[in-house]
Amino acid sequence: MISAGKFWIGIGFSVAFLALFFLTVDVNEMANSLAGANYIFLAPAIIAYLVSVLFRTLRWRVLLRHMKPVSTRRLYPVVTIGYMANAILPMRLGEIVRSYYIGEREGISKTSALATIFIERVLDALTLLFFMAAIALFVPLSGLAQAFGDRSGLAWPFLVAVFSAPFLVAFVTLLLFAAYPDQTKAVSRAFVRPLPQRFEAPIRDMIEYLLRGLIPLRNPRTITHLFLLSIPIWLLEALLFFFIALSFDLHLAFPGIGQMAVGMVLVTAIANIGSSIPAAPGGIGLFELITRETLVLLPLASVDRSVAAGFATLTHATLILPMILLGQVFLWTGHISLRKLTKAGKANAELANSSAQTPSGSADGAGRTTTQVAEDGRAR
Numbered sequence: 001m002i003s004a005g006k007f008w009i010g011i012g013f014s015v016a017f018l019a020l021f022f023l024t025v026d027v028n029e030m031a032n033s034l035a036g037a038n039y040i041f042l043a044p045a046i047i048a049y050l051v052s053v054l055f056r057t058l059r060w061r062v063l064l065r066h067m068k069p070v071s072t073r074r075l076y077p078v079v080t081i082g083y084m085a086n087a088i089l090p091m092r093l094g095e096i097v098r099s100y101y102i103g104e105r106e107g108i109s110k111t112s113a114l115a116t117i118f119i120e121r122v123l124d125a126l127t128l129l130f131f132m133a134a135i136a137l138f139v140p141l142s143g144l145a146q147a148f149g150d151r152s153g154l155a156w157p158f159l160v161a162v163f164s165a166p167f168l169v170a171f172v173t174l175l176l177f178a179a180y181p182d183q184t185k186a187v188s189r190a191f192v193r194p195l196p197q198r199f200e201a202p203i204r205d206m207i208e209y210l211l212r213g214l215i216p217l218r219n220p221r222t223i224t225h226l227f228l229l230s231i232p233i234w235l236l237e238a239l240l241f242f243f244i245a246l247s248f249d250l251h252l253a254f255p256g257i258g259q260m261a262v263g264m265v266l267v268t269a270i271a272n273i274g275s276s277i278p279a280a281p282g283g284i285g286l287f288e289l290i291t292r293e294t295l296v297l298l299p300l301a302s303v304d305r306s307v308a309a310g311f312a313t314l315t316h317a318t319l320i321l322p323m324i325l326l327g328q329v330f331l332w333t334g335h336i337s338l339r340k341l342t343k344a345g346k347a348n349a350e351l352a353n354s355s356a357q358t359p360s361g362s363a364d365g366a367g368r369t370t371t372q373v374a375e376d377g378r379a380r
Contacts, residue, residue: 010090010280017285021292021309029306030313037247037314045243046322052236053079053323056120059229062222063116066215067108077330078102082117084327085338087282087320095121097341111206115213119174119226125167125276127230128269135266140299147297163273177210178217185211237319238268244315253301263300270294271312282320288312 057076064070082098089097095117103110135141142156149156177184188207192200216222241264245251254260274290275283291312295303303311331337 013277014090014280014285017280017289019285021285021288024305025292025309026306029304030309033248033304033307033310034314037310038249039247041243041247042318045240045318048236048239048243049319049322050326052233052240053083055229055233055236059123059226059233060116060120062225062229063119063213063216064102064108064113067112067212068106070102070106070108074105075102077334078105080323081327081330081338081341083323085341087324088338089342090281093342097338101341109209109212111209112213115210116216119214119217121276122167122170122174123226123230124234125273126171127227127234128273129164129167131234131265131269135262139262139266141266143299144294144297148293151293167273174214175217178214181211234268234272235265237272238265240318241265241268241315244311244318247314248307248311250295250301250303250307250311253303255300259300263295263298266298267291267294282316284316284320287316291315 054072054076057072057079060079061070061072061075064075078098078101081101082094084094085097086092086094095114099110099114099117102108102113132141145156145160149159152159154162185204185207188203189200192203195203216226238261242261245260245264251257251260254263271287271291271294275287277283277286280286288309289312292305292308295301295308295311296305327338
């Protein structure tokens with residue numbers, strides 16, 4: 001599923017970002033800020049996040065229902081386990097774990113499920129960009145963009161484009177693939193044609209499964225439904241940031257509680273988009289850096305870097321530790337381990353790859369190609 005080299009690259013990213021995080025802050029002052037925080041606000045923060053995961057489950061249910069209706073009660077543990085895996089494994093491996101687990105649990109195509117998860121990621125980014133654009137109508141953010149540009153050595157318009165353009169292009173591409181499946185298949189066949197014939201059937205089948213996962217994007221009402229479900233997901237996560245801010249008395253650094261609420265939405269958006277690079281486990285290191293610097297550079301308040309560092313550290317811990325604990329509970333109650341899921345997913349990927357070594361169009365006794373056997377054979 002993931003090579004040892006890529007695994008250690010992901011760990012290396014995390015170590016490098018954490019080192020930069022600690023080297024650019026007064027660690028003693030940061031520790032003091034953590035010691036002086038009011039941890040009573042952790043309870044409502046965690047509750048807000050768990051409810052946001054419930055909305056994530058509802059959104060995924062909409063994305064999966066054309067393949068199989070699955071109850072929220074059955075989907076919630078799968079989503080949680082996927083987020084647990086993302087928190088502790090590099091390269092966003094939790095997405096693979098989640099798609100594999102739903103395939104095993106519900107008999108849904110794993111490749112189609114992975115396509116729906118990719119839709120989720122694009123919707124998340126677009127929703128956060130929408131929040132930032134809405135805030136920019138009332139709060140001047142050019143100074144914040146300029147400050148990030150100065151820190152990175154890049155012109156701020158280029159930095160904004162790098163943040164937003166990939167997600168916009170990805171969404172338009174997904175819409176085109178979903179709206180024109182026959183044309184997409186024709187284009188894919190043109191790219192596959194120069195390859196040896198034995199690769200044709202496996203790649204054709206893979207494209208079929210991917211396009212099946214994109215079917216919800218053919219319906220404008222479904223797209224609207226998905227965006228409407230994405231809004232409470234991120235408002236609730238911003239509420240977690242808000243409660244952690246209260247624990248550090250950050251409301252005293254803002255002109256008012258309303259300004260702090262707006263600031264936390266902005267910090268949530270920038271931190272999550274900026275740390276979405278699929279490298280470090282759970283975005284550890286990069287998330288802390290971006291969250292801290294965003295809070296320090298916010299035009300709405302003046303926050304000490306050490307306090308911002310404590311805020312970033314506690315916020316990230318509140319985001320990932322409950323998911324790890326709850327995910328482990330779901331694994332225990334389901335009598336399965338994350339290691340087994342990871343190994344099984346790797347075996348499934350190797351089985352799918354081995355199908356490329358068989359002659360084109362070979363089939364099992366039921367008339368399915370070997371790629372389809374690899375895709376569905378392990379599902380219950």
